[in-house]
Each structure stands twice: as C-alpha cells, then as structure tokens.
Amino acid sequence: MSTLAQDPSAVIVMTVSDPSPKWFTGRKKSTLIVARWVPLALVGLPVLTLLAIVIYPTIWMFYHAFQNTNMIRLFRNDWSYVGWENFATIFQSERFTDSLQNLVLYLTFGTGVEVLLGTIIALILYEVVKSNALRTVILILVVLPMMLPPSIVGVLWKFLLTPSNGAVNHALLNLGLISTPIEWFNAGISLWSIIIADVWNWTALPLLIIYSGRVSLPPAIYEAARVDGASGWKTLTRITLPMLKEVIAIAFIVRFMDAFKFVDLVYVMTSGGPAQSSELPAYIAFQRGIREFNIGEAAAYSIVIFAFSAIIITLFLKYLKKVLKSQSIA
Amino acid sequence: MARLSIEGLCKGWDFPVLDELDLQVEEGEFFIVVGPSGAGKTTLLRLVAGLETADAGRILLNGEDVTTVPPYQRGIAMTFESYALYPNMTVFKNIASPLVARKLDRHTIEQKVTAVAKLLQIDHLLDRKPGEISGGQKQRTALGRTLVADPKAYLLDEPISHLDAKIRHELREQFQTLEALHTVGTLYVTHDYSEALALGDRIGVMGGGKLVQTGTPRELFDFPSHAFVAQQLGQPGINLLMTSLTEDGGKTYLRSRDGNLKLILDEEQRQRLNGRSNAEVLLGIRPQHIRILAPRQKAPAKHQMVDARIEQFQPLGSMGIAITRAHGIDLKALTPPEAAHIGAQEVRLAIFSPAFHLFDPISGKRI
Numbered sequence: 056m057s058t059l060a061q062d063p064s065a066v067i068v069m070t071v072s073d074p075s076p077k078w079f080t081g082r083k084k085s086t087l088i089v090a091r092w093v094p095l096a097l098v099g100l101p102v103l104t105l106l107a108i109v110i111y112p113t114i115w116m117f118y119h120a121f122q123n124t125n126m127i128r129l130f131r132n133d134w135s136y137v138g139w140e141n142f143a144t145i146f147q148s149e150r151f152t153d154s155l156q157n158l159v160l161y162l163t164f165g166t167g168v169e170v171l172l173g174t175i176i177a178l179i180l181y182e183v184v185k186s187n188a189l190r191t192v193i194l195i196l197v198v199l200p201m202m203l204p205p206s207i208v209g210v211l212w213k214f215l216l217t218p219s220n221g222a223v224n225h226a227l228l229n230l231g232l233i234s235t236p237i238e239w240f241n242a243g244i245s246l247w248s249i250i251i252a253d254v255w256n257w258t259a260l261p262l263l264i265i266y267s268g269r270v271s272l273p274p275a276i277y278e279a280a281r282v283d284g285a286s287g288w289k290t291l292t293r294i295t296l297p298m299l300k301e302v303i304a305i306a307f308i309v310r311f312m313d314a315f316k317f318v319d320l321v322y323v324m325t326s327g328g329p330a331q332s333s334e335l336p337a338y339i340a341f342q343r344g345i346r347e348f349n350i351g352e353a354a355a356y357s358i359v360i361f362a363f364s365a366i367i368i369t370l371f372l373k374y375l376k377k378v379l380k381s382q383s384i385a
Numbered sequence: 386m387a388r389l390s391i392e393g394l395c396k397g398w399d400f401p402v403l404d405e406l407d408l409q410v411e412e413g414e415f416f417i418v419v420g421p422s423g424a425g426k427t428t429l430l431r432l433v434a435g436l437e438t439a440d441a442g443r444i445l446l447n448g449e450d451v452t453t454v455p456p457y458q459r460g461i462a463m464t465f466e467s468y469a470l471y472p473n474m475t476v477f478k479n480i481a482s483p484l485v486a487r488k489l490d491r492h493t494i495e496q497k498v499t500a501v502a503k504l505l506q507i508d509h510l511l512d513r514k515p516g517e518i519s520g521g522q523k524q525r526t527a528l529g530r531t532l533v534a535d536p537k538a539y540l541l542d543e544p545i546s547h548l549d550a551k552i553r554h555e556l557r558e559q560f561q562t563l564e565a566l567h568t569v570g571t572l573y574v575t576h577d578y579s580e581a582l583a584l585g586d587r588i589g590v591m592g593g594g595k596l597v598q599t600g601t602p603r604e605l606f607d608f609p610s611h612a613f614v615a616q617q618l619g620q621p622g623i624n625l626l627m628t629s630l631t632e633d634g635g636k637t638y639l640r641s642r643d644g645n646l647k648l649i650l651d652e653e654q655r656q657r658l659n660g661r662s663n664a665e666v667l668l669g670i671r672p673q674h675i676r677i678l679a680p681r682q683k684a685p686a687k688h689q690m691v692d693a694r695i696e697q698f699q700p701l702g703s704m705g706i707a708i709t710r711a712h713g714i715d716l717k718a719l720t721p722p723e724a725a726h727i728g729a730q731e732v733r734l735a736i737f738s739p740a741f742h743l744f745d746p747i748s749g750k751r752i
Contacts, residue, residue: 275469278436283534284457284486297473 173261209323268302388570404594420591644713
C-alpha cells in the first residue's frame with residue numbers, strides 16, 4: 056500500500072504493460088501453469104475409482120460366472136472352473152423363465168404406461184393448461200414422487216395397498232367399484248402392485264423429458280398448420296407426435312435401462328413373493344448372490360441380464376440414429 | 386373493390402405496435418411493406434393471417450369482414466420467415482398439406498402439387514425431407530405450399546431475406562414471373578428496400594405503427610413524403626443535413642448548421658420555401674446526385690461545385706461509395722468503381738441541385 060501511494064505510476068505500469076498477472080506463467084524454464092503431476096492426479100483419481108468400483112467387479116463377475124464359487128469356497132479360496140454350468144442352470148430353471156415373463160409384463164405395463172402417461176400429461180400440460188403459475192404447480196406436484204427414495208415408495212405403497220383397511224381398498228370399496236377387498240399381495244396380483252407403485256414413482260421422468268421436447272418445438276410450424284387449416288387432432292398426430300418421436304424414444308430408453316436393474320420396489324414390497332411369483336431377473340441375481348451366497352450363479356445371472364439389455368439398447372440406439380439421420384439432426 | 390383492405394388496425398395499447406394502420410391491396414397487386422426491423426411488419430401479416438387478434442380496426446378480404454374469422458377460414462396463404470416446414474414430412478407432403486386439410490382427393494392433390502413443384506423447379510426433390518434440401522429449396526417448398534392453396538390473398542413474410550445473394554436474386558426474378566402472385570393480391574413484407582423497389586407494384590413504408598407513405602416505387606424514391614421514407618429507401622442512405630435558410634445578394638442559400646457548407650437553391654425550391662425565411666430546413670441529397678469531378682473538369686449543367694476531401698472509398702464492383710468531407714460536412718457519393726480514390730485527396734464535388742429533398746426538421750415532412 057505504501058509503495059503504491061509513493062509511486063502512483065507503478066499501478067499503471069503493472070496494469071498496462073503486464074496485463075497477465077505473474078501467477079499464470081512459470082518464472083524460469085517451465086511455462087506450465089501447474090506442476091506435471093496435477094493433471095495426472097486429477098484424471099487418475101477418477102480413473103482409479105472407476106477401475107475399483109466398475110471395471111474390476113465386472114471382470115471379477117465374468118470370471119466367477121464360470122466358476123462354482125459360493126461364499127465358503129470364496130473364503131477358502133478353492134473354487135474351480137465349471138464351464139457353462141451356471142448358465143445351464145439358469146436357462147433350465149423355471150424361476151428364470153417366470154421372471155422373464157414378469158420382466159416383459161413390467162416393461163410393457165410399467166415402462167410402457169409410464170411413457171404413455173408421461174406423454175399424455177406433458178401434452179395436456181402444454182396445450183391445455185394456459186396459466187404459467189398453474190403449470191409450475193402441477194409440474195412440481197407431479198415430480199415429487201420421483202424425489203422419494205424407492206425404499207420409501209415401496210413402504211408407502213405397501214401401506215396403501217394393505218388388503219384389510221389399506222387406503223386403496225378402502226376407497227374402492229366406498230366408491231362401490233369392488234365388493235370384496237382386493238388381495239394386492241396374492242400370487243398373480245403382487246407384480247401388478249409393484250407396477251402400480253413404479254408407475255406412480257417414475258411417470259414424472261418421461262413427462263419432464265417429453266414436456267421439454269414439446270416446449271422446444273418451433274411455434275412457426277404450428278402457425279403454418281393453423282393457416283393450412285389442420286385440425287387439432289391432425290396437428291397432434293401429423294406434427295406434434297412425429298416431431299416428438301425421438302424424444303419419446305429417449306424417454307423410453309432411459310426407463311428401459313432402469314427396468315433391467317429394477318430391484319428395490321420388488322425387495323421392499325413383496326420380496327419377490329408370494330412363492331417367487333413377482334420376481335424379476337435382477338432380483339433373482341440379488342437373491343442368489345447376496346442372500347444365498349451362490350456367487351457363481353448370481354454372476355451368470357448378471358451376465359445374462361447384461362447381454363439382454365445390451366442387445367435391446369443397441370437396437371434402440373440404432374433406430375434412434377436412423378431417425379435422427381433422416382431428419383439430418385445427427 | 387380492393388382485394389384486401391385494412392382499416393384503422395391497432396395492436397397493443399401501451400406500446401402500440403400498430404397504430405390505426407390503413408392499407409389497401411388492389412386486385413392483382415403486389416404490395417410491399419418495407420420498414421426497419423421492429424416496425425411491426427410481421428405483426429401486420431400475422432393479424433391479416435388471423436394468428437393474432439386485432440385490438441381495434443377491421444380487415445376486409447374481397448369486401449368481407451374477416452377480423453374475427455379463424456385463420457384457415459379466411460382463405461389466405463402465408464409463408465413464414467423461418468419457412469416453418471414440417472420436418473417429418475417430405476417436400477411433397479409439405480406442399481400438399483393445405484390440400485390435405487381441405488380433404489381433396491388424392492388424384493387432384495397429386496396433380497396440383499406436381500404442377501406447382503414444376504413451376505418452382507423443385508419437382509426432383511418431392512421425396513426428400515426438409516432436412517435434406519438447401520435453404521433456397523426450402524423457401525421454394527414453403528412458397529409451393531402457399532401457391533398450391535389457391536388463396537384469396539398471399540401473405541409473404543420476408544421470404545427471401547435469409548438466403549444468400551445469388552439465390553435471392555433468382556427467387557426475386559421468380560416472384561416477378563409467378564402469375565398467381567399477380568392475379569389475386571399479395572402482401573409482401575421485407576426490410577430490404579431493394580426487394581421492395583424491384584418487386585412492388587406499390588410500396589408502403591412502415592414506421593411508428595403506421596404506413597408513413599404508400600405509392601409506386603418511383604414515387605416513393607423520387608418524392609418521399611417524409612425524411613423517414615427517404616432514409617429507408619436507398620443504399621447507401623440519403624445524406625441528411627440540417628441547414629438554415631439564408632438570403633445573400635438576391636440569392637437563397639441553405640447553409641449547414643455544422644461546418645460551413647453553402648448550397649444555392651433554384652427558383653422553384655425558393656417558391657416552396659416561401660414564407661420560411663431564416664427557418665431551418667432538413668436537406669436530403671441522394672448519393673447518386675453527388676459526383677466527383679476530375680481535375681479541371683467543369684461542373685455539368687444544374688450542378689453546384691463544392692470543394693471536398695475524400696475520407697474513405699469503398700469499391701463495390703458495379704459502383705463505388707466515397708465518403709467525402711465538404712466544409713465540415715460528411716457527404717456520401719456514388720462513383721464509378723474504377724475511380725480509385727484512395728487516401729485523403731482534395732477533390733471537387735458536383736451536386737445536382739434540382740434533386741434536393743427538402744424536409745421540415747421538426748415534423749420530418751416534405752416541403
């Protein structure tokens with residue numbers, strides 16, 4: 056401070072002749088901003104973390120899928136190679152084929168309904184609700200369930216669907232829609248209970264994706280449609296939906312990928328029961344590995360799920376790329 | 386009876402975009418509205434199309450009041466500045482869309498669309514999607530969609546402003562030759578004065594939410610009723626200088642307020658300024674009425690000589706623009722492009738005085 060006060064020109068010299076402060080450049084030979092090890096460390100730490108929690112376990116899984124590893128053998132270090140035996144066990148078990156059936160049901164009626172409902176609500180929200188404030192309030196309300204942890208959602212719906220005196224049965228009985236309480240957690244119905252809870256939990260995600268897609272469609276096209284004389288229905292089916300096709304596909308893929316690793320609600324609400332009737336493949340893998348310590352078979356399950364989802368998602372992405380290319384977006 | 390007539394049209398109360406605007410497009414007329422961006426040109430078109438509702442005033446199509454009629458029942462067709470093509474449909478379907486909405490049979494649609502596509506030279510692109518064609522082709526497609534609708538009036542919103550110069554000229558020619566646009570009535574909006582002068586049967590210059598002046602291109606260019614109109618038309622823009630009227634030795638001069646430029650008025654101009662002695666006058670001189678004289682060249686008839694200095698010269702291919710400074714006043718002059726007036730040079734300017742535009746400095750109106 057004192058030197059500046061003595062020589063005001065010093066300030067000007069510093070700011071004019073040397074606009075870049077000294078700390079951006081090295082003083083002597085090196086012109087590095089930071090030492091050499093810093094970028095390595097910054098990139099290296101995440102890479103190491105990734106190795107530790109993703110890549111190493113994946114390799115480990117692929118290895119043990121072909122071993123007869125269980126918990127005891129794992130600790131004794133005496134597992135041995137069994138070839139494709141684990142996979143054979145899986146594909147021969149009825150438990151697996153049943154769970155595949157459940158998965159197909161869940162994908163069509165869970166994920167499918169979520170995307171369908173999301174699309175409908177998003178478009179109603181955009182086209183029908185004209186007040187911005189009301190729109191915001193509705194969006195917040197709709198998004199709330201998505202913010203709850205799945206375990207809480209599971210417990211919540213378990214309460215709501217309790218056959219005797221659960222809120223849902225109570226309401227249905229009072230409305231006269233049913234005469235006897237629905238046994239929500241009986242075989243054959245329990246999967247549907249999970250699907251209902253999942254739809255409640257996740258509809259908001261496709262809704263948000265599709266809503267933002269609708270917002271970004273150019274208004275001039277809709278004005279052209281009005282001048283052309285296109286009806287509301289035609290505008291929806293010929294303009295809005297075709298233009299949202301990719302966005303809807305993306306929303307579907309996002310939910311689809313989640314569906315393959317969907318375990319939490321099954322675990323909390325039914326534990327796969329009764330009698331394994333509401334199990335999904337990922338839940339069996341979890342059961343076999345973490346609960347029953349049959350690590351080899353669980354690893355094989357994981358690979359099967361991985362392969363299924365990889366194939367389907369690759370097909371999806373291929374389709375998406377084709378669509379985007381035809382509109383010369385990608 | 387006019388094709389399209391607009392009476393006292395208003396939009397917006399606190400900050401009016403359109404303020405009691407009147408306009409008439411006659412049968413078969415190509416009417417161009419030109420004005421700076423933000424003047425409300427597009428709003429005017431959108432009101433005529435029915436995409437926005439008027440706050441006051443009437444819109445008549447063929448004598449029928451359509452002010453509150455929904456867009457598609459008005460029988461108009463509009464092209465949009467952004468083309469507004471349906472990206473998921475082919476060029477064919479895009480052009481066909483107004484016909485499909487009217488539920489015409491497939492054979493008629495096909496006939497009409499191919500005819501229009503041929504006319505616009507896009508018949509080889511009918512299977513492509515808008516993402517796969519160029520900007521000029523997109524504009525032709527949008528134009529095709531408008532032409533095929535066979536409307537009572539065409540509305541064109543800056544249809545060629547965003548295309549590159551070469552295609553713009555091609556399409557400009559096309560607008561002149563397209564018969565349909567010259568048989569019913571076309572309202573064309575642009576900010577490009579040269580488009581307006583080249584294409585318009587009549588032009589309206591828009592400013593302050595109204596049409597400041599309407600008339601044929603020549604009328605507007607040669608006799609602008611307002612300094613604003615003179616400013617809007619012409620590139621480079623008109624030289625406007627504030628002057629005051631002075632009498633000296635039996636002659637009437639306009640003396641520039643800044644600097645010391647003195648220009649003599651002729652008898653006719655003096656008559657016009659009668660009773661305004663010592664008043665202020667806004668003087669407009671078009672750049673093409675200022676010539677740079679070669680050394681020792683005599684001033685042509687009816688020209689006045691002024692000493693000046695060339696500050697800047699832009700050769701533009703077919704012409705050159707010289708920015709000169711004469712007695713402290715900047716004057717732009719159009720010159721032949723070969724005249725290499727590089728660097729500061731002392732020259733003499735010859736100014737064609739009969740083409741002076743005189744405006745009232747306060748109201749801006751022509752005197």
